[in-house]
Amino acid sequence: MVAADLDVTIDLARSLLAEQHPDLADRPLRLVANGWDNVMLRLGDDLALRLPRREIGARLMRNEHRVLPLLAPRLPVAVPAPVRTGEPSAALGYPWPWGVVRWADGVAAATVPAARRTPWAEHLARVLVALHRPAPADAPENTFRGVPVAERSASLEERIPLLPERYHARARELWAEAVAAPVYDDAPVWLHGDPHPANLVADGDRLSAVIDFGDVTSGDPASDLGMAWLTFDAAGRERFRAVIDAEARDGRGWDAGIWRRAQGWAVLFTSICFAYPDTHPIMVRVGEHAVEQLFA
DSSP: OOOSBOOOOHHHHHHHHHHHOGGGTTSOEEEEEEOSSEEEEEETTTEEEEEESBHHHHHHHHHHHHHHHHHGGGOSSBOOOEEEEEOOBTTTTBOSOEEEEEOOOSEEGGGSOGGGGGGGHHHHHHHHHHHOSBOOTTSOOOTTSSSOGGGGHHHHHHHGGGSOGGGHHHHHHHHHHHHHSOOOOSOOEEEOSOOOGGGEEEETTEEEEEOOOTTOEEEOTHHHHTHHHHHOOHHHHHHHHHHHHHHTTTTTOOOTTHHHHHHHHHHHHHHHHTSOTTTOHHHHHHHHHHHHHHHO
């Protein structure tokens, strides 16, 4: 039986390379991120390894390996499309697929002050405009993203206690406004699924990569646009929204309720940020910024 979470070490990663991609096995390896679902190691100067540490991470990586080769050519930013793929290894006791991707210089945008994210607000908006195109019927299913806002009401009520108590009433008001907004009735579009600032890579004053497409799915683009409150201050959101409103759907724009629904998604995402303060303090900082943007 496989453990719920595996300790993915540098030694294990090097052994997997030696077994399946021996031409890469002698490159320097350095642990750079240990997320909820995956571990990332830098491989030499220009590559990185992404290895699931639990079963759900493996399922999400399968989504990436299937979808990103299709999406990457049309997105105006680096994304972790696999340049090599790895298989489970019975000999090494590693049960899941894994991948080698291009390395993107920079740091998680969540570690950069919000005002320094404003210069690339339009760039990120254009990435989402390019992504939010009609998706095929066999796009990965995700019952937590892109669905009608009302379907997540129970999740919000479950997580509202994670927010500071003084904001509970306002959070419910914003959620009610989102639920009352017109329901998305256009064709389902491709969605990143989880585009918070810890999944954006910033290099100085530019956006260098959008990562972690494991939640990729299709549905209402408001789900992705909720990240505006988690990522930007008021000035950045204004620049971000101006591009979306002007360029989405080939200049036709989205429906009238999209930003009300997006703000509701932002409330839900913000509450989730406080769920794991001990293991993911960077997400707590994202949540603290979003609370200020939504409720202050």
